[in-house]
Amino acid sequence: MSVTLSRIRAVNAVAASGSFAAAARALRISQPAVSRQVRELETEYGVRLFDRKNGVLLPTPVCSELCDVAERMAEAERVATRILTRHNTLLNGRLTVGLGNSMPGMALIAAFHKRHPSIEIAVETGSHEDVTRAVLTREVDIGVLPDVPRDGRFRRELLMRQNVVAIVHPDTPLAAAREVSCARLVREPLIFRTRGSSTQRVVDRAFRAAGFDPVPLLTLDTRDAVYEAVVNGLGVGFMWRHGTARTDVVRRLTVPEMVKEYEESAFALADEKSLLHDAFFATVRAFRAEQEGPDGREAPC
Numbered sequence: 001m002s003v004t005l006s007r008i009r010a011v012n013a014v015a016a017s018g019s020f021a022a023a024a025r026a027l028r029i030s031q032p033a034v035s036r037q038v039r040e041l042e043t044e045y046g047v048r049l050f051d052r053k054n055g056v057l058l059p060t061p062v063c064s065e066l067c068d069v070a071e072r073m074a075e076a077e078r079v080a081t082r083i084l085t086r087h088n089t090l091l092n093g094r095l096t097v098g099l100g101n102s103m104p105g106m107a108l109i110a111a112f113h114k115r116h117p118s119i120e121i122a123v124e125t126g127s128h129e130d131v132t133r134a135v136l137t138r139e140v141d142i143g144v145l146p147d148v149p150r151d152g153r154f155r156r157e158l159l160m161r162q163n164v165v166a167i168v169h170p171d172t173p174l175a176a177a178r179e180v181s182c183a184r185l186v187r188e189p190l191i192f193r194t195r196g197s198s199t200q201r202v203v204d205r206a207f208r209a210a211g212f213d214p215v216p217l218l219t220l221d222t223r224d225a226v227y228e229a230v231v232n233g234l235g236v237g238f239m240w241r242h243g244t245a246r247t248d249v250v251r252r253l254t255v256p257e258m259v260k261e262y263e264e265s266a267f268a269l270a271d272e273k274s275l276l277h278d279a280f281f282a283t284v285r286a287f288r289a290e291q292e293g294p295d296g297r298e299a300p301c
Contacts, residue, residue, distance in 0.1 A: 003041070005073065010037040011049060012070035015059040093276045094120040098131035098140035100198060101223060101243040104160055104264065104287075105144040112283040119276065127221075129196035135268060142280055146240055146264040147198050154267045155277075157284040160291055161261040162241045164202040166253040167226075169233045179254040182210040189217035189235030191226050198262075199223065203238045206257040240264075 013023035014034065024031040042049055049063040059067060099105035102125075109121060124131070124140050132149070134140040148156055166185065168174045174188070186207075193200040207214055217235050220226050223244070226237040230250055241252060242264075266284045268277055 007037045007041055008066065008070045008073060010034045011041065011063060012067050012074070014038060014050065014057055015063055015067050018056040018058070020057070092118055092120075094122070095142065095276050095280065096122040096124060096140045097280075098124045098126065098134045098143040098145075100126070100128050100131050100143075100145040101240055101264075103245050104242055107245070108144060108159060108266070108284065108287050111287050112280055115283055115286075116279055119279075125222075127194070127196040128198035128201075138269070138272075141272065142266055142268045142277065144264070144266050145198065147201075147262045148265045148267045153270055155270045155272070155281075156265045156267045157281045159264045159266055159284055159288055160242065161263055162243075163261045164199055164206075164238055164255070164258045165241050166255050166258075167230050167237045167239055167250050168253060169230055170249045170251055171233065172236075174236065174253065175251045177253060179256060182207050182212055182255065182257045185236060185255070186212050186214045190214055191218045191220060191229045191235045191237040192216040193223070193226060193238070194219055194221045199238055199240060199243075202258055202260075202262070206255065210257050 009027060010023065010033075013026050014020060017023045017026060020031050020035045020038075024034045027034065038049060041047070047062050048060055049066070050057040051060060052058070097105070097109060105123075109123065113119075113121060124134060126134070128145055128147070131140070131143040131145055135143040136153070144159065146162065148154065150156075166174075166180055168180075172188075174180055174184075192203065218229055220229060223239055226239065227244065227246070227250065229235065230237045231248070238255075238258075239252075266281060
């Protein structure tokens with residue numbers, strides 16, 4: 001014996017319409033199918049669901065209780081349908097974006113919201129490894145990261161190219177320079193990111209290539225924490241050149257060993273195809289076009 005969704009629908013339709021024929025028309029199935037499902041429930045559970053009065057089927061108290069459950073089930077169906085369809089509509093969809101850096105990701109999200117104001121956007125932040133894992137496990141729909149792996153599992157769209165820079169407090173002697181080498185940096189208190197950071201991977205490669213293995217004063221888990229440590233004069237940190245829109249006292253210095261530019265891209269699983277994904281990637285292309293000068297090069301910030 002089982003209480004199936006189709007049986008509950010049949011009972012609810014008969015209660016609402018007063019006849020098997022009307023319920024069948026509402027459900028777009030045959031009248032015998034409706035009556036059979038009602039009779040099966042009555043037989044299997046030993047209850048009477050309808051009384052006939054003046055040719056109309058009236059619900060019994062048991063049936064009325066069952067119809068209350070049916071209404072809740074119908075609402076659950078509607079919610080489930082919204083969940084399944086909201087990722088493929090530009091009217092009231094929902095998109096979750098994973099960011100490794102506040103910028104340029106937040107600027108991109110602002111551009112997307114301007115184009116599609118009715119779409120709900122949720123943002124998750126984390127390290128390079130965190131965001132990549134979230135895309136792979138579908139915890140986020142789209143990630144925005146520098147140096148995205150060239151992996152056949154991903155659909156990618158270039159956002160911009162940028163390199164890692166050193167950041168220093170304006171009161172330090174280094175602040176007067178426009179660039180600083182790894183050889184000079186090893187004499188300063190350094191602030192590193194934790195493992196899994198794309199910034200730290202670039203920094204580690206640069207120091208190793210220059211023949212150094214510095215021990216940092218601090219190792220912090222977020223870019224914002226590194227930035228605040230520099231603001232408070234604790235040492236020299238590192239970040240992607242366009243990793244923040246803040247224009248306060250911190251100075252950005254070019255590091256010759258870190259001048260290589262890496263691609264910052266939006267990416268999603270290759271098999272994720274929807275109107276929302278297409279709209280987001282179209283926004284990425286438009287955003288990149290706005291950032292590039294007439295010759296196709298990135299415009300100066």
